[in-house]
Amino acid sequence: MAAIRPSDRVKLVTGVRLGVLDISPVVGGASIADVQAGTSAMSVASPRSLEACLREGVELEELEFRPLEAFAAAGLSAEEQEELFEQAEERRQRHLAAVAAQRASLEEAAEDDLVVVRLAEQRRQSGGSSAAAKAAEEEGAAALAKGRAELQKLQERQRAELVRILEAEVKAQVVRERIEAQTMRTEQRIAEAQRETERRREEALERERARQAAKRAEEEAAEARGAALALQERRKQEEIARKALGEERRRRREAAKRHREKLAKQEEFRRQTEALAEAQRLAAEERNARAAEREAELEARRQARLEQERAEAARQRELAEERIRAAQAAAEAAARRKEQERARREAEAEERQRAWKEQQAAELEARAKEAAERQEATRAKLEQLKQEREQRAADLLAKEEAKAAALEEFLAAKREEHEAKFAGGGEAEERRRRALQAAKDAEEARAAEQREAMRLAAEKAAKAREQAQLALAGRSAAAAEADKARADALLRKERAQGFAKLRTLMQVEEAAARGRAVAEAQERVRQERLAAIEAARQQKLRLSEEFEAVRSSGRSDRLEAFVKKLGVDPEESVASSAAESRPSPSAGARPATGAGSGPDSGRASTRSSLPRLASDPAIAAGVKALQGRQKEAMMHLLAREQAAEDEREDALAAAPPQERPRLEASFERERAEAAARVERMAAQHRVAMADAVAAASRRGTASPA
Numbered sequence: 001m002a003a004i005r006p007s008d009r010v011k012l013v014t015g016v017r018l019g020v021l022d023i024s025p026v027v028g029g030a031s032i033a034d035v036q037a038g039t040s041a042m043s044v045a046s047p048r049s050l051e052a053c054l055r056e057g058v059e060l061e062e063l064e065f066r067p068l069e070a071f072a073a074a075g076l077s078a079e080e081q082e083e084l085f086e087q088a089e090e091r092r093q094r095h096l097a098a099v100a101a102q103r104a105s106l107e108e109a110a111e112d113d114l115v116v117v118r119l120a121e122q123r124r125q126s127g128g129s130s131a132a133a134k135a136a137e138e139e140g141a142a143a144l145a146k147g148r149a150e151l152q153k154l155q156e157r158q159r160a161e162l163v164r165i166l167e168a169e170v171k172a173q174v175v176r177e178r179i180e181a182q183t184m185r186t187e188q189r190i191a192e193a194q195r196e197t198e199r200r201r202e203e204a205l206e207r208e209r210a211r212q213a214a215k216r217a218e219e220e221a222a223e224a225r226g227a228a229l230a231l232q233e234r235r236k237q238e239e240i241a242r243k244a245l246g247e248e249r250r251r252r253r254e255a256a257k258r259h260r261e262k263l264a265k266q267e268e269f270r271r272q273t274e275a276l277a278e279a280q281r282l283a284a285e286e287r288n289a290r291a292a293e294r295e296a297e298l299e300a301r302r303q304a305r306l307e308q309e310r311a312e313a314a315r316q317r318e319l320a321e322e323r324i325r326a327a328q329a330a331a332e333a334a335a336r337r338k339e340q341e342r343a344r345r346e347a348e349a350e351e352r353q354r355a356w357k358e359q360q361a362a363e364l365e366a367r368a369k370e371a372a373e374r375q376e377a378t379r380a381k382l383e384q385l386k387q388e389r390e391q392r393a394a395d396l397l398a399k400e401e402a403k404a405a406a407l408e409e410f411l412a413a414k415r416e417e418h419e420a421k422f423a424g425g426g427e428a429e430e431r432r433r434r435a436l437q438a439a440k441d442a443e444e445a446r447a448a449e450q451r452e453a454m455r456l457a458a459e460k461a462a463k464a465r466e467q468a469q470l471a472l473a474g475r476s477a478a479a480a481e482a483d484k485a486r487a488d489a490l491l492r493k494e495r496a497q498g499f500a501k502l503r504t505l506m507q508v509e510e511a512a513a514r515g516r517a518v519a520e521a522q523e524r525v526r527q528e529r530l531a532a533i534e535a536a537r538q539q540k541l542r543l544s545e546e547f548e549a550v551r552s553s554g555r556s557d558r559l560e561a562f563v564k565k566l567g568v569d570p571e572e573s574v575a576s577s578a579a580e581s582r583p584s585p586s587a588g589a590r591p592a593t594g595a596g597s598g599p600d601s602g603r604a605s606t607r608s609s610l611p612r613l614a615s616d617p618a619i620a621a622g623v624k625a626l627q628g629r630q631k632e633a634m635m636h637l638l639a640r641e642q643a644a645e646d647e648r649e650d651a652l653a654a655a656p657p658q659e660r661p662r663l664e665a666s667f668e669r670e671r672a673e674a675a676a677r678v679e680r681m682a683a684q685h686r687v688a689m690a691d692a693v694a695a696a697s698r699r700g701t702a703s704p705a
Contacts, residue, residue: 047151048110050158052102054499057492058095060158064165065092069176075473083230084481091485094241101248108255139517204456258661269668273675280679287683288690295694302695313629317533320636324526331519331643335512342508349501360490364483371479378472382465389461396454404447411440504654511650518646522639529632536628540621626692630685637681641674 053060071084414436648667655663 047154048106049099049103050154052099052106055102055106055496056095056098057495057499058099060161061165062095062488063092063099064169065089067176069180070172072179073477075470076477077470077474080474080478084478087478087481087485090237090241091488097245097248101252104252105255108259111259139513201456204452208453208457261661262664265664265668269672272672276672276676277679280676280683284683284686287687292690295691298691299695302691306692306695313625316629320632321526321530324522324636328519328523331515331522335515335519338508338512338515342505346505353497357494364487367483371476371483375472375476382468382472386461386465389465390458393454393458393461397451400447400450400454404444407443408440411436411443507653511653514646514650518643522643525635525639529635533628533632536625540625543621623689623692626689630688634678634681634685637678641678644670644674 053063066085066088068081068085071081071088073081076084648663648670652660652663652667
């Protein structure tokens with residue numbers, strides 16, 4: 001991976017170098033890029049970015065830029081320092097890309113949640129308000145206020161954290177500049193001393209260069225092979241990173257495609273629902289027309305059925321109460337089973353997490369032990385090579401000293417021989433002596449040169465050993481940094497798993513709370529329904545007694561006073577029910593039963609008998625009782641469908657992403673069936689009300705006014 005140029009880095013006005021964070025949306029409308037450029041006040045990342053960091057297991061400090069100077073350490077060469085810097089920067093860029101991708105997925109999920117909330121609001125508006133809906137709205141408002149307060153606290157903490165990071169970076173930059181200046185001065189002095197030493201040793205090392213040329217060529221070839229392997233590995237890592245980036249882009253495209261398909265399915269469902277509603281309306285009109293035509297022939301059967309329904313109503317109420325109690329008990333049992341299952345899953349997850357942590361700790365310990373053993377073996381090998389080189393140098397020095405001693409003895413013997421042979425030779429002997437002395441001096445000079453060359457070779461070997469030890473330390477530091485990177489990756493994974501587990505537990509708790517709220521709302525509705533039924537029964541008994549007293553008196557003024565005392569207009573209620581069941585007023589007309597003028601002459605219809613129905617409290621009470629039973633049945637059906645819808649939403653929220661499309665398709669079919677059931681019950685209620693009104697009208701027509 002190529003090193004990052006200084007021109008690609010962003011520098012604050014204070015001189016602190018930071019990497020540009022890609023997570024630009026933050027609180028207050030500012031961004032990290034603005035903070036680095038000095039155009040905006042310092043601020044923290046947005047809550048959505050913080051959640052993305054939590055999901056990926058990344059800390060904010062891991063996204064900060066570390067300059068090349070921060071990796072300087074004793075024993076590291078410039079190439080090793082550059083390699084550590086590149087590894088850290090590559091890891092930081094991967095973290096940035098992962099957090100940015102997670103943030104994009106969170107935004108898409110937020111949009112999906114907004115669509116779900118709107119659909120739920122539409123269903124709630126179309127289905128009417130209830131105690132459960134009001135409780136859910138109040139709970140949502142409280143949760144929203146609490147979330148806003150927590151968000152404000154989180155923003156304040158993150159602002160303080162970013163200020164602390166920037167201040168620490170400024171201080172570190174000042175310290176680094178001081179260290180750089182001191183290091184530069186030290187390096188200059190060392191360079192000058194090295195140049196002087198090199199100049200003095202250049203002449204002595206000239207003879208060694210030819211012999212070391214082959215060795216240097218071999219070492220350079222080995223270094224070239226190592227560099228080629230490192231370059232190949234780096235390219236391999238870059239290819240892996242490119243593939244990962246392409247896979248992430250592909251996942252984003254698939255997510256966008258699924259979102260578009262979901263919107264298309266929702267639009268198709270809306271069109272189908274509208275078409276179904278229109279077809280149901282037409283079918284209802286047709287059924288109403290057929291019901292009006294069959295009205296005459298079904299009159300006797302309706303009379304008998306009306307009597308049976310009175311007895312059946314009491315039994316149905318008892319059965320309904322029993323079913324409600326059974327449903328409540330089943331719901332409580334299901335809640336208990338869910339709670340037990342959740343506890344079991346939590347225990348299993350904790351056990352798996354503990355086993356995984358133990359396995360990872362054992363693997364890390366084994367790798368650390370292997371690295372220590374390799375380092376110890378390398379150190380032992382270097383020590384052995386050092387001892388062998390020192391032994392060879394000592395052997396060579398001993399041989400040279402032995403040669404010098406033998407030569408000295410030989411020269412002494414020759415000198416004694418010459419002195420004995422040419423004793424008294426005069427000037428010729430003096431010349432011979434000087435020649436021998438010159439030869440001796442020359443030999444001693446050659447021996448001194450050889451000793452100096454051996455000393456220089458020993459110093460070079462020591463320097464090579466020192467460089468090898470420094471290289472070993474650098475490789476050990478690089479291996480430690482790689483182990484640290486792997487440990488960081490494991491830590492990130494553990495954090496992400498912990499956050500996902502916490503989020504799942506929160507969802508389970510929310511689902512349990514919603515289930516309890518629905519059960520409580522159903523219980524309240526049941527109690528209210530029972531109270532309303534009892535109140536209606538008491539009122540019916542009271543009105544029946546009063547009506548019997550009025551009818552037995554035979555006085556019309558008391559009848560009118562009784563009707564006014566009721567405080568309701570039965571004509572309006574019955575007329576609206578008849579108009580809804582039969583759009584055409586003439587559909588239920590029947591011929592007159594006698595000649596002459598009066599209310600029954602001409603084209604008499606059901607609507608013409610409504611005033612007489614309104615004046616008959618028993619008939620009005622029967623109609624109202626029928627309306628109450630129909631309302632109770634409809635509320636019971638709506639409660640069942642709402643409970644089923646809550647279960648579907650809980651299942652969809654807890655399902656993994658790959659299972660959601662299948663569940664959504666299945667749930668859409670179930671919702672369509674639920675809408676059809678509600679429409680069928682409404683149509684049945686309209687037909688029953690029309691039958692009751694028609695039967696009451698005929699009874700009023702047959703009896704004297």
